[in-house]
Amino acid sequence: MSAAIRAEIRKILTTRLWWALLLAMVAAVAVLAGSLALATALGGQAAGDELAVPPDQLALTVYSAGVTLGYVFPVAFGAIVVTQEFRHRTFQTSVLAEPRRTRVAVAKLVATVPFALAYGVASSAAALAAGAPALALAGDGAMLDDPATWRTLGLGAVAMAAWMLVGVGFGTLVTNQVAVIVGLIMWTQIVEPLVRIALGYWDAAAPVARFLPGAAGEAVAGTSFYSATGLSDLLPAWAGLLVLLGYGLVAAAIGWRTSFRHDIT
Structure with a gap:
């Protein structure tokens, strides 16, 4: 197993x-954090103190900018780790060297x-470097x-790391590299934000937004732009981590039962 892991790292x-x-x-993330800090703080001052975000909440929102908007990078990389084998047709070589595909996937x-x-x-x-x-x-x-x-910075790092593992799961499910990358970008940057905003205006369905993958990642950090502005509530940190990793685990399990076990030529 260690040899397979070293091969994947190489x-x-x-x-x-x-x-x-x-x-x-x-x-x-640096641009997002710096821009958010200046725009929110200065905009709140210009609009009046009653509209300004409290300084402590603003700081946490800025420091969680990566979890709120930048997680597309680790999730895309996680998917690429798997799908590049199928795109460049090196998966055949990998399974010839290690016929046990479970080991290949785990590695x-x-x-x-x-x-x-x-x-x-x-x-x-x-x-931190740009926001502070x-x-x-x-x-x-x-x-x-x-x-x-x-705490927010530390848990934010955990959330971003979890997103990469989720990407591995979705790369196992959708082995077409272009399809999975485009799908992840569309969902994370366009579809889910719109869904969360829409659910935020529908009281009966608002709790559902907490279980979407982006909201789960933000829950790990404990705050986000969406929660700070009242558009979305968040789960507890431990529940958010379980939900987020659950998406990756389900995707990987389905991919293992389908695309990863297909015959190769």
Whole structure:
């Protein structure tokens, strides 16, 4: 098993994609965190104190920018780890070297864990590096002496890491790389935000929004732009993590029973 895991890690490291997506994520999260801090703080000041977001809540919202909007990068990378084998037709070689496909699938998941942690830490670091100066510049303070800030940053890293593992699950389910990447981008960036906004205006269905994957990821961090603005409630952190990983587990189980066990030519 260890040999299979090392082989999967080498497959990831031999391409530039892992660090290219990592840098893109860091840049995106930094821009999002800095822009959100300045726009919200300065906009609230201009509109009047009664409309301003409390400084502590604003800081937590800024530091969770990656979990709210930047998670498309780790989930896409997780899917690519699996689907690149099918796109470049190297899956045949992998199963010839290790005929037990269960080991191949598990090795891919385990090999992704260190990269998932790296993406999670980098996301929180980017949000902190860009968000703290922006908050200080806006006059509300970076809230770095508040334990809740560091809790949000730490749990935000966990949430981003979990998103990459979810991506592995969906890559196992939909082995067509273009289809799964386009589908994930459409869902995370367009469909789910619109669904959550719509459900927020329908009292009877509003609780359902908490169980959507994006909301589950935000629940791990404990806050988000949606919850801060009152558009969506969140589950407890532990429940959010279970729901989020559950999506990946269900997708992986279905993919294992279907595409991963098909005959290959």
